[in-house]
Amino acid sequence: MNLADASQVDLPQALRLPFERQRAAFAADPYPAWPVRRDRLRRLHQLVLKNEHEFARAIDADFGGRPALETQIAEVFASVQEIGHALAQGERWMRPRRVGVSKWFLPARAQVLPQPLGVVGVLAPWNYPLYLSVAPLAVALAAGNRVLVKPSEITPQFSALLARLVAFWFAAEEVDVVQGGPEVAAEFSRLPFDHLIFTGSTAVGRKVMAAAAANLTPVTLELGGKSPAIVTPGYPLAHAVERVLAGKLLNAGQTCIAPDYVLVPRAQMGEFVALARAQARAMVPGGLADAGYCSVVNARQYARLGGLLAQARAQGARVEALFDGPAQDDVAHRLALHLVVDPSCHLDLMQEEVFGPILPLVPYDAVAEAIAFVNARPRPLALYWFDHDAARTEAMLRATHAGGVSVNDTLLHVAQDTLPFGGVGPSGMGHYHGRWGFETFSKLKPVFHQARFNGMKLFTPPYSPLTHKLLGLMKRF
Numbered sequence: 001m002n003l004a005d006a007s008q009v010d011l012p013q014a015l016r017l018p019f020e021r022q023r024a025a026f027a028a029d030p031y032p033a034w035p036v037r038r039d040r041l042r043r044l045h046q047l048v049l050k051n052e053h054e055f056a057r058a059i060d061a062d063f064g065g066r067p068a069l070e071t072q073i074a075e076v077f078a079s080v081q082e083i084g085h086a087l088a089q090g091e092r093w094m095r096p097r098r099v100g101v102s103k104w105f106l107p108a109r110a111q112v113l114p115q116p117l118g119v120v121g122v123l124a125p126w127n128y129p130l131y132l133s134v135a136p137l138a139v140a141l142a143a144g145n146r147v148l149v150k151p152s153e154i155t156p157q158f159s160a161l162l163a164r165l166v167a168f169w170f171a172a173e174e175v176d177v178v179q180g181g182p183e184v185a186a187e188f189s190r191l192p193f194d195h196l197i198f199t200g201s202t203a204v205g206r207k208v209m210a211a212a213a214a215n216l217t218p219v220t221l222e223l224g225g226k227s228p229a230i231v232t233p234g235y236p237l238a239h240a241v242e243r244v245l246a247g248k249l250l251n252a253g254q255t256c257i258a259p260d261y262v263l264v265p266r267a268q269m270g271e272f273v274a275l276a277r278a279q280a281r282a283m284v285p286g287g288l289a290d291a292g293y294c295s296v297v298n299a300r301q302y303a304r305l306g307g308l309l310a311q312a313r314a315q316g317a318r319v320e321a322l323f324d325g326p327a328q329d330d331v332a333h334r335l336a337l338h339l340v341v342d343p344s345c346h347l348d349l350m351q352e353e354v355f356g357p358i359l360p361l362v363p364y365d366a367v368a369e370a371i372a373f374v375n376a377r378p379r380p381l382a383l384y385w386f387d388h389d390a391a392r393t394e395a396m397l398r399a400t401h402a403g404g405v406s407v408n409d410t411l412l413h414v415a416q417d418t419l420p421f422g423g424v425g426p427s428g429m430g431h432y433h434g435r436w437g438f439e440t441f442s443k444l445k446p447v448f449h450q451a452r453f454n455g456m457k458l459f460t461p462p463y464s465p466l467t468h469k470l471l472g473l474m475k476r477f
Contacts, residue, residue: 002163003180011187018176019191022119022146025173031116032144034091040141040174041090045083047169048134052076054161055130062126062155064332065295070251071130078415079134085417085434086142093142093438096447104474107451114442116144118194123185123208125200126154126297127254127355133162136197136220137175139437145195146174150188153181154297186211193217195441199256200224201353202426220430220440222256223423224353226377227402229259229384229410230370232392237268239408240386241275244359247384247410249283249337252294253357254301257382257403259410260354263370266363273320273339273361280322280337287325288334295334296356302333305356308349309338317343367392371399379403381427384410403427 003014029036048055055076056068097112120140124133133149140147149166151159156179163177170176178188189196189211198208199222212219229247231240247259264272284290296302306328313319321327323336337357343350349360364370374383383402387393393407403423404413414421420431432440450456458467 001176001178002160003178003184011183012190015178015184015187015191018148018172018178019119019193021173022148022176026116026118026146030118034094037090037094037142037144038087040170041083041087041138043169044134044138044141044175045080045087047165048076048079048083048130051161051165055158058157058161059129059155061157062129063295063297065293065334066251067292067294069292070294074250075128075130078131079138081415082131082135082417082433083138086138086438089435090142090438093435094144101448105454108454109449109451111447111449113445113447114143114439115445117441117443118145120145120147120441121188121191121193121196122147122149123188123196123198123200124149124151125256126152127251127256129155129158130162132199132222136432136437136441139432139434140195140441141175143438143441145441148176148178148188148191148193150178150180150185153179153185190214195220197430197432197440198222205428218430220432221423221428222421222430222432223381223426223428224256224355225380225423225427226260226350226353227257227380227382227384228374229262230367230374230386230396231262231264231268231272232367232385232387232389233265233268235386235388237271238275238279241272241279243386243409244384245276245279245283245337248357248359249280249293250411252296252335253337253359254294254297254355255411256355257411257414258355259359259382259384260380261350261360261362263362263364263373266365269341269361269363273341276339276359277320277322281324284323284337287323288327288329288332288336289325293334295332297333299333301356302330302335305335305354305358308347308354308358309340312340312343312347312349315344315347317341317347367396371396374400379423379425379427381423382406382411382413401425 056071059071060066099110101108101110122136137147159179166175166177189208192215196212196217197220202223205221205223209219229244244259284293318341320339321336327336335357340360343360379401381403383405385407401424406413417434420436421433422431
């Protein structure tokens with residue numbers, strides 16, 4: 001359903017129609033058997049694999065230049081891995097789980113029954129439009145739900161392709177795609193979903209949560225924030241530089257868990273800059289003309305990033321462009337990776353998520369100072385720690401809060417289906433991926449089965465002296 005021209009339709013009613021269709025279908029089959037869920041997951045798997053090149057072309061067009069291999073790695077592979085994990089484990093996830101009961105209630109028994117919630121809403125972002133639509137969709141389907149997806153209007157060719165393919169592979173009462181701009185997204189958030197997941201900025205996440213609150217709709221918010229990388233003294237600096245730049249250059253830094261800034265021992269700042277320059281030129285040898293480098297998604301985001309650099313220069317920060325050749329292409333909105341060395345904390349690039357190829361370097365004198373710097377700021381979505389000291393690493397994990405952590409690398413914790421993915425505080429709430437996503441989109445219903453022969457008669461009014469004696473005895477154990 002394309003609601004791009006929202007002014008020409010009764011938007012609340014137009015959105016309510018696909019929602020009510022799915023709600024009615026769920027009421028008719030509130031607990032789909034595993035073969036039904038498996039079939040939906042297999043169709044989703046085929047949807048992605050049979051159209052991977054179309055997806056790559058659509059995303060490339062929306063970005064004005066996005067390498068097909070990046071789409072293959074970060075979107076197609078990641079999507080089929082999520083679906084494959086759900087196919088392999090979903091039948092086990094949905095089984096009732098036997099749990100114990102208090103000794104005073106034996107021989108009763110208890111279980112937890114994972115039950116589908118109903119209709120799930122997915123508000124997907126533009127930066128990884130395929131993966132961040134498919135990953136929550138996969139686990140929501142594994143959990144037995146119906147799903148409405150609203151992709152970003154910033155990637156219109158992808159959104160139109162996804163809508164067309166979903167309509168081919170799924171009945172609308174199973175999965176449906178709604179297209180449109182911010183007005184549609186706002187109205188989408190107001191639907192009385194049984195669960196709503198949003199991936200995007202913290203500012204928009206607040207609006208989504210406020211809209212969902214009117215219906216007491218539970219939300220999973222996958223937001224962003226300033227994810228730090230910390231290089232500890234003595235760690236091989238060349239390896240740290242390589243892995244930080246690998247995380248930063250992917251999708252030209254337009255990744256919610258990209259390293260946002262790096263804390264570097266003060267004595268190693270110069271060496272870090274030199275190594276980063278060499279590493280960037282090795283990774284992107286063609287500079288802005290390199291076919292393996294991604295464009296900034298649109299002119300608005302490009303102008304925002306240019307403004308961050310202009311402000312940093314105006315306030316005396318040292319700014320280094322790392323590529324050979326031109327540093328900017330205003331027509332194709334391509335921007336070289338830039339370092340901003342020892343920036344003032346008052347700069348906008350130190351106050352807001354960069355979300356692009358700009359990397360501030362912050363010096364520190366002691367590891368405790370670096371940890372304090374991170375802890376003095378809003379809790380990030382990711383934290384990257386480079387250290388071979390196991391005790392110091394363990395201490396850091398207990399001293400800091402972050403949505404997720406990769407030690408001696410970047411980004412890779414998000415690729416593990418056995419780990420929950422989610423933020424904390426301003427970087428989000430809730431988890432998904434793998435079993436964690438299955439449980440997010442399920443009601444873990446507690447069920448108590450009373451035994452035929454039990455002692456509850458003794459605790460039913462009118463209470464006898466024996467009841468008082470038994471209660472006194474029970475309180476001692």
